[in-house]
Each structure stands twice: as C-alpha cells, then as structure tokens.
Amino acid sequence: AQSVTQPDIHITVSEGASLELRCNYSYGATPYLFWYVQSPGQGLQLLLKYFSGDTLVQGIKGFEAEFKRSQSSFNLRKPSVHWSDAAEYFCAVGGIRGNKLVFGAGTILRVKS
C-alpha cells in the first residue's frame, strides 16, 4: 500500500536561510511524487512533480526536489526562504493507475524575520 511520511510537523527558518523539508514514501513500483503547498484558507497548489528521468526536479517559486530511490525520499529544498513561503507543505505519492494521491500529514513552515 502507498504511504507517505513527513517526519517534521513544524519547521521554523529565518528569512533568507535555506530550507529542506523531508518526505519518505512507500510504494511497490516507480511512484509519481508531488509537492503541494497550502496557504491558510486556500486550496492546494502544485509546486513540482516527479515521474521519471532527471532526479532533480525544478518547480515554481524557486523550489526544487530530489528523488532518491535508494532512500525512498523526495525532499523539497529552497536556497533562500522568503516570508511569503510560510504555509503548510504536503508531499504526495501517486500510482500509475487511477491517479489516486496519498498525502503525508504535512509540514508547517514558519519564517521568522
């Protein structure tokens, strides 16, 4: 069965500092992997997704993520965080059929000035 673990419930970083949000997944085959961001009162917005090929994926808003099959991880990174990045971030895994997404519990990012 598919599952996603986001080990960090909350993370606080200073504005301008680098960011890494962790995501580990469990899936029996090559997964489709996604990162979504949710601001308060808003729906989820796709940051980036990985299907195959280059394991380093570039997304919107300066985010990137690296797929590491050996570690079953898909960590999200940003070199310099802005105050507007404060939100909740969800990692999700999807299969080849049906497009059902299984989400992690999310990581709340706080940015301090």
Added chain:
Amino acid sequence: EAGVAQSPRYKIIEKRQSVAFWCNPISGHATLYWYQQILGQGPKLLIQFQNNGVVDDSQLPKDRFSAERLKGVDSTLKIQPAKLEDSAVYLCASSYGAGVGGETQYFGPGTRLLVL
C-alpha cells in the same frame, strides 16, 4: 482560466443534520475528486469520478456519504446524518484527462465543515 469553484466556504451544523457541498471543476476536465482533510492530517481521497462514472469510492463511508456528478460536470457531496468526526475541510479537485497516473490535480479552496 477559472479554477475549481466550491461552495459554501464554511458550514456549521448540528450532529445528525444533513449537509451538501457543491463543486464546479475547471472547464473541460474529465476527472473530479473529493478529498477529506481532517485537522492535522493530509487530504484523503473519498471518491473519484471520470466524467459521470465512479472510478474509486473505496474510502467513502457509504452509510452516510453520497456523491454524484450529473452530466459529467458539477458534483455534489452529501453527508446524512453528520457525525462529530466529519468536521473537516472538504476539497474538490479536477484533472484534465482520464485520471491516469501523474496527472496534475487542481484543487479548489475547500469547504470547512464544523459539526457541533
């Protein structure tokens, strides 16, 4: 391009009452999804439609939840009767194609339900 529309945005009801949520997907999107997001958890898929047919409703509590997508466009999710544990945000999403793996799902703003 207009996004996924949902209404109402907020709803407060007493337990054992009924409630309905409405979703209008992005124009031309064949696949529609309803997710339940309980506070502190990630969204969980309740039901997936392709056009007006159900693809996956394995996690829909069918004794109290029902959903329909008439004419393959708008969709309604109903809870009857509501329980306290149904308090959550109900998210609607849509995707362009036949719901095959990897398609981007576009999410609406959600309906926040509080059951007292």
